[in-house]
Amino acid sequence: MLTKRIIPCLDIKDGRTVKGVNFVDLRDAGDPVELAAAYARQGADELVFLDITATVERRKTLAELVKDIAAHLNIPFTVGGGIKSVKDVSVLLNNGADKISINTAAVKNPALINELAGNFGSQCVVLAIDTRFDGKDWYVYLNGGRTATNIEAFEWAKEAEQRGAGEILLTSMNHDGTKNGFAVNITRKISEALNIPVIASGGAGKKEHFYEIFTEGKADAALAASIFHFGEIPVPELKTFLSKKNIPVRIPLKSSDESQITG
Amino acid sequence: MKTVIIDYNAGNVRSVYYALKRLGIEAEISDNPERIKSADKVIFPGVGEAGSTMQYLQSKGLDTVIRELTQPVLGICLGMQLLCSFSEEGNTKCLDIFPNSVKLFKGTEKVPHVGWNSIFNLKGDLFKNIPENSFVYFVHSYYVEILDDTVAACNYMQNFSAAIQKDNFYAVQFHPEKSGETGSQILKNFLLI
DSSP states (O other): OOOOEEEEEEEEETTEEOSOOOOTTOSOTTOHHHHHHHHHHHTOSOEEEEEOOOSTTHHHHHHHHHHHHHHHOOSOEEEESSOOSHHHHHHHHHTTOSEEEEOHHHHHOTHHHHHHHHHHOGGGEEEEEEEEEOSSOEEEEETTTTEEEEEEHHHHHHHHHHHTOSEEEEEETTTTTTOSOOOHHHHHHHHHHOSSOEEEESOOOSHHHHHHHHHTSOOSEEEESHHHHTTSSOHHHHHHHHHHTTOOOOOOOOOSOOOOOOO | OOEEEEOSSOTTHHHHHHHHHHTTOOOEEEOOHHHHHTOSEEEEOOOSOHHHHHHHHHHTTHHHHHHTOOSOEEEETHHHHHTSSEETTTTEEOOOSSOOEEEEOOSSSOSSEEEEEEEESOOSGGGTTOOTTEEEEEEESEEEOOOTTEEEEEEESEEEEEEEEETTEEEESSOGGGSHHHHHHHHHHHHTO
16 A cells, blocks of 8 residues: 655755754764664655755755765655756756755746656656745745745646646645644645645644644645654654554565675 | 666666665666676666657667566666556557556556555565565556566555566566665565576
8 A cells, every 4th residue: 555655854054964953873963864864764755855055065065965865875865955957957866866846946937847847757856835824825935935926826736737746845834833733724625636746844743743634634745854853753653653543654674684795 | 796787868777876886786887788788687777758768778779688688687667667568658669578568557546656555465586585565665657467477566546566577587666776675675686686
């Protein structure tokens, strides 16, 4: 049975993990590669790396980091943050990223979605939407939530699917950071209307919130950052909880043999 | 042991290379027919579209090279689909190692089939030490039905082939290079054949 995915998100600045991370057993919690490997061992299904570096050296640092992550990580990962062109994407995919996520650049130039899907396939194009409910409807925000638009999130998600996006990463700004739960209604509305997976993001605080977003919210995957980084909800504990409530999740089976091949 | 990963415009060549490296194997990435023919093991990866990929393989003469290989060959994802006779994706005539057609998923669930799903009815060398219902990572819109050659099954709207095998040709629909410890073990099993 296809399982619901649990996705920790790591913010990256100048090649290092930011936001405090309180992970036991790590020599260097600021090292994205080590942190990523720890999540993979815990049973995370996928990882998202969001680059928030503002400097001009950003692209080069990120490309090198992606290569390093790809060499060490044995689960899929997505890279996002400031991606603007086919060339940006080409470098990241060639260096081993499985998917890329685009946000502001896609709103400014929707044809970018078609171009990326045409060049690399829909499976690697994740459209990230930051959205806020204004009392009447859900609107799209740009530049990390700083710039409002009059575009409705639901309409934009539908358009993105038609243009070839392979997944939607939906972040509710009303819920992000509150730890009061995900945005159930808009997630369900988009997930039911679209034929591509929807990743819910923003608001995770308790294990029950994941149960709620997978059942009532119809999400295919759920993303969170701080609750995982600070060990408030360890990934294995969350998966055991969901599994007991009959949500299909992947509980990794122990490998019987971890030796290397010689010869 | 010499392992060659066939180099073409597939998205996951580097991921497969790294996965082998984690197992202690330094594979060669090559589109040179002689290098491919002389390998002990050949991996035929694949992420992309069937029609354009077949055209590319034909333009490089790799279609004939792959068909005539006698050492163990592992097709991955699109690599598996291209080993079949025909794909509905772009109505493409493929390499015809396996006699079946590759079909588009149709039904009530979302397409593509993306994420971790369990595999069952595991048979043969590829799945040695792999427990039934282990999870592996899939990303695909087209599928191979259950065949006599099926050595692993998966369910998404219907049962389909997660892996097939005939003579020296092994093929998996999922991505072992992205399937955690389970995937590593499957790659290792292939390398030990």
